[in-house]
Amino acid sequence: MAAYYRALPFANGLPSWEPADAAWHGGPEPWPPQRRPASAERLEKLAAADIKDESFHPIATFVDGRCVGASATISFEVTVPGGGTGRMAGVTATGVIATHRRRGYLRQMMQAMFDAALQRGEPLAMLSASEGGIYGRFGFSPATYRTRWELARHEAALLPAEPDPGSLELVDAAQAKKAWPPVHADVRAHRVGELSPLPGRWDGLSDEADGTNGPLRFLAHRDQHGDVDGIANFRLPWSPTADRAGTLVVEALEATNAVAYRALWGLLIDFDLTKSIVAAGRPRDEPLRWMLTNPRAMRVTRQTDNLWARLLDVPRALTQRSYLTPGELRFTIDDDQMCRANNRTWHLRADGPVATCVPTDEAADLTIRLSALSSLYFGGISAHHLAYAGHITPHTDGAIGQLARMFWADPEPHNSFGF
Numbered sequence: 001m002a003a004y005y006r007a008l009p010f011a012n013g014l015p016s017w018e019p020a021d022a023a024w025h026g027g028p029e030p031w032p033p034q035r036r037p038a039s040a041e042r043l044e045k046l047a048a049a050d051i052k053d054e055s056f057h058p059i060a061t062f063v064d065g066r067c068v069g070a071s072a073t074i075s076f077e078v079t080v081p082g083g084g085t086g087r088m089a090g091v092t093a094t095g096v097i098a099t100h101r102r103r104g105y106l107r108q109m110m111q112a113m114f115d116a117a118l119q120r121g122e123p124l125a126m127l128s129a130s131e132g133g134i135y136g137r138f139g140f141s142p143a144t145y146r147t148r149w150e151l152a153r154h155e156a157a158l159l160p161a162e163p164d165p166g167s168l169e170l171v172d173a174a175q176a177k178k179a180w181p182p183v184h185a186d187v188r189a190h191r192v193g194e195l196s197p198l199p200g201r202w203d204g205l206s207d208e209a210d211g212t213n214g215p216l217r218f219l220a221h222r223d224q225h226g227d228v229d230g231i232a233n234f235r236l237p238w239s240p241t242a243d244r245a246g247t248l249v250v251e252a253l254e255a256t257n258a259v260a261y262r263a264l265w266g267l268l269i270d271f272d273l274t275k276s277i278v279a280a281g282r283p284r285d286e287p288l289r290w291m292l293t294n295p296r297a298m299r300v301t302r303q304t305d306n307l308w309a310r311l312l313d314v315p316r317a318l319t320q321r322s323y324l325t326p327g328e329l330r331f332t333i334d335d336d337q338m339c340r341a342n343n344r345t346w347h348l349r350a351d352g353p354v355a356t357c358v359p360t361d362e363a364a365d366l367t368i369r370l371s372a373l374s375s376l377y378f379g380g381i382s383a384h385h386l387a388y389a390g391h392i393t394p395h396t397d398g399a400i401g402q403l404a405r406m407f408w409a410d411p412e413p414h415n416s417f418g419f
Contacts, residue, residue, distance in 0.1 A: 001043070001046075001047035001050070001051070001058075002040070002043045002044070002047065003060075003066075003067040004047075004058060004060050004067055004070045005038065005043050005046060005047070005070070006043075006067070007060065007067050007068060007069055007070040007095055007096070007097055008070050008093055008094075008095045009095055010038075010093075011037065011038045011043065012037050012038075013036045013037035013038070020132075020302075020304045021148075021302045021304075022280075022302070022304070023146045023147055023148045023280060023281065023302040023303055023304040023306075024146060024148075024280055024281040024306075024418065025148070025280055026148065026249040026250070026251060026278045026279065026280035027237070027249070028244055049200075053199055054075075055074050055075040055076075055198075055199070056072060056074055057072055057073045057074070057075070057089075057113070057116060057120075058070065058071070058072040058093075059071050059072060059073075059109050059112055059113055059116075060109075061096065061100075061105040061108065061109060063100060068096060068097050068099070068100040068105065069095065069096035069097070069100065069105045069106065069109060070093065070094070070095055071091065071092075071093060071094040071095075071106075071109045071110070071113065072091075072092050072093045072094075072113075073089040073090060073091055073092070073113050073116070073117060073125070074089070074090040074092055074198065074419055075087065075088075075089060075090075075120065075122065076088045076089075076090050076126075076195045076196050076419075077195070077196040078124070078126070078193065078194070078195050078196070078415075079188055079189065079190075079191055079192055079193065079194045079195075080192065080320060080321035080322075080377075080378070081192050081321045081322055081323070081324070081378065081379045081407075081409045082321055082322025082323075082353055083189065083190065083322075084320065084321065084322065084353075085196075086123070086124060086317070086320040086321065087120075087121055087122040087123065087124070087320075088122055088124045088125070088126055088195075089113065089116075089117035089120070089122040089124070089125045089126075089312075090125075090126055090127065090195075090419045091110075091113060091125055091126070091127035092127065092128075092419050094106070094109075094127075107138070110138050113125070114312055117312055118312055118313060122312070123311065123312050123313035123314075123316035123317040123320070124309060124310070124311055124312060124313075124317050124377070125140070125309070125310045125312055126140075126143070126307045126308060126309050126310070127140060127307070127308050128306065128307060128308070128418050128419070129305065129308050132305070135308055136371060138310065139310045139311075139370050139371055139374065140308040140309065140310040140371065140374065141308055141309065141310070141371035141372065141374050141375040142305035142306075142307075142308050142375060142381070143193070143307055143308060143309035143374065143375050143377060143378050143380065143381065143413065144193045144305070144306040144307045144378060144380060144412075144413045144414055144415055145284050145303060145304070145305055145306055145380070145412075145414075146280075146281050146282060146283070146284070146303070146304065146306040146414070147282050147283070147284055147286070147300045147302065147303045148278065148279070148280040148281070148282070148300070148301050148302035148303070149278075149279055149282060149286065149298050149299060149300045149301060150276055150277065150278050150298075150299050150301050151269055151276065151277045151278075151279075151297055151298050151299070152275065152276050152297065153269065153270065153271075153274055153275050153276060153277065154275075155292075155294055155297035156269035156270060156277065156292065156297065157292065157293045157294070158262070158265075158266055158269075158291050158292060158293070159291055159292070159293055161262060161291075164259055164262075164263050165223070165224040165259070166221055166222050166223045166224055166229070166259065166260065166263065167221070167222050168219060168220070168221055168222075168263055168264070168267055169219070169220050169221075169222060170217065170218065170219055170220075171218045171219070171220045172207055172218065173205040173206050173207045173216070173218065175218070175220070176202070176205050176218035176220070176231060176233070177202045177203070177205050179218075179220055179228040179231045180201075180202045180205075180231060180254075181197065181201075181202065182228070183228060183229065183230065183231050183254050183255070183256060184197060184201075184254060184416075186229075186256040187254045187255075187256060187416075191411075191413075191414060191415075192378055192379060192380075192409050192411075192412075192413040192414075193307065193378050193380070193413030193414050193415045194414070194415050194416065195415050195417070195419070197417075198419060201417070205218070205233070210235075212237065212238045213235055213237045213238075214235050214236055214237055214238060215235065216233055216234070216235050216251070217233070217234050217235060217236070218231065218232070218233055218234075219231065219232045219234065219264060219267065219268065220232075221255065221260040221263050221264055223259075223260070229255060229256045229257055229260045230253075230254065230255030230256065230257075230260030230261060230263070230264050231253070231254060231255075231264075232250060232252065232253035232254075232264050232268060233250075233251045233252040233253075234248055234249060234250045234251060234253075234268060235248075235249050235251065236248055236249075236274070237249060245275075246273065246274045246275035246276065247274065247275070247276050247277075247278055248268060248271050248274045248276070248277050248278070249278045249279075249280075250268055250277065250278070250279040250280075251280070252281075252416065252417075253265070253268075253279070254416065258287070261287065261288075262291060265288050265291070278301075280302075281416065281417075283411070283412060283414040284303070284412055284414075285411050285412050286298070306414075306415060306418075307415055308374075309374040309375065309377055309378065310370075310371075310374050311342070311370060311373060311374045311377060312342075313342070314333065314342045314346060314357065314370075314373070315346065315357035315358065317377065318346075318348055318355060318357045318377075319355045319356060319357050321355070321377070322350070322352065322353045322354075322355065323350035323355060323406045323407065324379070324405065324406065324407075324408050324409065324410075325350075325402075325405040325406050325408075326350055326351045326352060327349075327350060327402055327405070327406055328347065328348060328349040328350070329347075329348045329365055329366070329399070329402055329403060329406065330345060330346070330347050330348075330360055330362055330363065330364045330365045330366075331345065331346055331348070331364055331365060331366050331367065331368050331373075331403075332344070332345040332346075332364040332366075332367045332368070333346070333367075333368060333369070333370050333373065334367050334368075334369065342370060344359055345359065345360050345361070345362070345364050346358070346359060346360065347359070347360040347362065348406075350406060363395070364395055365394070365395055365396045365399040365402070366392055366393060366394045366395055366396070366399040366400065366403065367392070367393045367395070368386075368391065368392045368393075368403075369391045369392070371391065372386045372391035372392055376403070376407045377407070378409060378413035379407050379408050379409025379410075379412075379413060380409060380412040380413040382404065383400055383403045383404035383407065384400055384404060387400045
């Protein structure tokens with residue numbers, strides 16, 4: 001396991017950089033500071049934790065007995081359109097050492113992970129792409145997005161609303177650790193694209209300072225019965241320059257209802273001795289914008305794709321979600337290179353929460369690339385845009401409109417953490 005981790009850049013403290021500034025990071029720099037190489041003790045702790053985690057499935061490439069490449073999948077449950085959950089393989093921790101790249105090892109590992117995921121009954125794979133040009137050749141395509149936005153405090157006035165029957169409370173890390181799991185579970189049940197939490201997801205919350213970033217703070221909202229229905233993690237980092245001083249960074253915020261959501265943001269955007277608010281990793285369609293007297297005041301400063309999707313078993317994946325508009329569609333997948341069983345014509349029929357998808361010899365209404373179907377799966381990407389770009393070819397009138405109506409989801413899919 002130590003050799004496995006040393007094949008990954010983060011274990012070696014190698015600097016990393018994203019071509020697009022990281023929208024999950026709230027700091028002013030494009031990427032957090034470089035990590036130090038992991039110590040032998042740290043590698044042992046990682047190995048001990050991962051070996052015990054039954055959801056973690058590592059894979060490695062060996063050449064002459066030496067580990068030269070590594071990757072893994074994590075078994076998740078993901079919320080799909082209609083409010084149900086589907087099984088998903090999250091591809092993570094992927095790397096091939098510099099001396100052994102461009103030899104096809106990543107493709108072999110990816111194929112092995114796809115095969116293993118199918119054996120576990122996971123019809124869908126997803127990942128966060130460090131570089132957009134790498135994973136498209138394996139059938140992955142963007143399915144969710146995230147933004148980083150900024151708001152000047154003097155522009156952060158909220159529209160009038162009914163009085164809040166609940167209350168706000170600053171809590172410590174121990175209380176936050178207890179509050180986060182039930183709040184996330186409630187949010188996940190209603191948010192398309194949201195993931196089941198990893199083991200120990202909130203164990204690292206602490207009241208201790210993190211260098212010049214200062215300590216993480218926790219704000220909870222309780223309803224009229226005293227139950228926590230919203231929570232936020234934020235910090236007030238120190239800045240050596242005047243232009244970044246007085247910034248409040250919201251690292252995470254979730255609420256189970258609009259009242260708690262508005263109350264949390266209402267305090268955070270009007271925090272004393274601050275001049276600006278930064279929030280990263282947020283949905284593209286953040287509801288707060290529509291609560292402001294000046295919606296234009298919320299300025300998106302970074303936006304990137306978040307999770308990329310790849311359907312491994314088309315009929316199983318398509319029948320574990322529901323469809324906004326009942327109907328039927330026949331489509332041909334023309335370019336699946338790694339799971340050839342998908343490469344045929346399918347007949348999708350949806351009626352409310354029930355859907356069927358079976359092979360057919362009838363003429364197709366459209367031809368679609370697997371990557372495009374994977375992007376459409378969670379309902380947040382435009383079928384018309386994909387067709388305009390050549391990823392979908394209609395064969396009958398109205399086929400693109402029918403596809404768009406059936407697959408669309410509102411609000412847009414979003415997931416609040418990476419893996």
